[in-house]
Amino acid sequence: MGLSVLLLFALFTGLLLLLVRGRPKGHRHLPPGPHPLPVLGNLAQMDRGGLLKSFLRLRKKYGDVFTVYLGRRPVVILCGMDAIREALVDQGEAFSGRGIVAMIDPIFQGYGVIFANGDRWKTLRRFSLVTMRDFGMGKRSVEERIQEEAQCLVKELKKSQGALLDPTFLLQCITANIICSIVFGERFDYKDEEFLRLLDMFYQTFSLVSSFFGQVFELFSDFLKYFPGTHRQVYKNLQEINAFIGRSVEKHRKTLDPSAPRDYIDTYLLRMDKETSNPNTEFHHQNLITTALSLFFAGTETTSTTLRYGFLLMLKYPHVTERVQKEIEQVIGSHRPPALDDRAKMPYTDAVIHEIQRFGDLLPIGVPHMVTKDTHFRGYIIPKNTEVFPILSSVLHDPHYFEEPDTFNPDHFLDANGALKKTEAFIPFSIGKRICLGEGIARNELFLFFTTILQNFSVASPVAPEDIDLTPRESGMGRVPPTYQISFVPR
């Protein structure tokens, strides 16, 4: 009895001391923010609606730049175009570090192009950009690959004869196949069991990371990781995908022809062989697996989710769909497949795709950054290795740039003459040195897949447009649109 009272007293005194002491010494010059509690951080200030809502509410009190404690992690939050540009572009090098997504960190552990830092990141990013460009420009351009994939999809959708279907898998298949053809040198059949299982795991993983638990996990991963929970499922999923990549690497190794690399993995293996005598090389097995996983995941889930939101919006706003189809008829007609050159002549369609991305707001709180050194920013000092979240949603929904930020309206991207209106606030791919590495591929896919489908099919739903609910199913690190049924009726 005496001992437990003593322990309780010690615990209470410890907590009190931590509370009184306030922020650790190095954190005193961080931007202002709500006072954190020991261990719990700013849990008391978090909104039940999740991280984005919490940050937007705190912005009202503390301004565009403030600090919140996700559990014990201090994170500097950047809202609005000016703050994000000043950090990610004007001080690009200092803000180019990558922070942590707690749920998937045990798999990546700082390896692979998305989660690497320092020289490792620079090497992998440069190599990935050049290699992906080479395999997108060689004998078969990315444009051709996307066009071919789009025709495979048209064939598949025709088989459905206008029956209702959930488009999730098919849209994942087409986006995954583009990245698979570049990374693994092959595309997969839409009925391939193993492929479908991998895609389901991507879908589950993106949903779980974006779920409410995923956000709570960001705050208390130190503690929650020891208990059962969906983080264990995420780990298992990504491990299984890594095993698939590992098997593919082995197959590549057996058939490798040094004079004719066929894809990203071949090119990486050749570089690995060249650097065997360099003990500090970044071209090793772990970086290969995690970079392939990064490209596969980032290249599949993002673009397919955007398309899925896009077709839901087309069901909700049939007058927009009609105008897109009219433009397709005028510029492309029905006898040839859409090509990238058509985009410049199709401002309305281009504006609709921009608006889908803006409204869809796929990664509302961005992907965590980290400062690479002690950084002076707007009169504050952000210590080296502090995490920074650029809240992309705050820019994509800024009424200064978009008249009705919460409404889907392609006019946001059209000028008075009906031409495409570009705005610096269109940043779904982020900005600065960490800007999405697949932006070009993603934009090409969105245009060609979207137009090819609407050239060949009308879209219909059993739910009346006014009853279609656009509320995301999950909204955390990512936004996941609600599931829905759609029929693609041949035109």
Ligand code: HEM
């Ligand atoms: C609509 C589709 C897409 C969206 C909205 C999107 C958005 C983003 C965003 C916001 C980031 C974080 C940037 C930052 O750290 O500030 C990112 C990073 C990244 N994306 Fe994408 N992305 C898309 C498609 C793709 C595709 C198709 C690929 C692969 C071909 C890809 C590969 C990557 C990679 C490798 C990174 C990490 C870059 C780095 O850390 O240096 N993304 N993306």
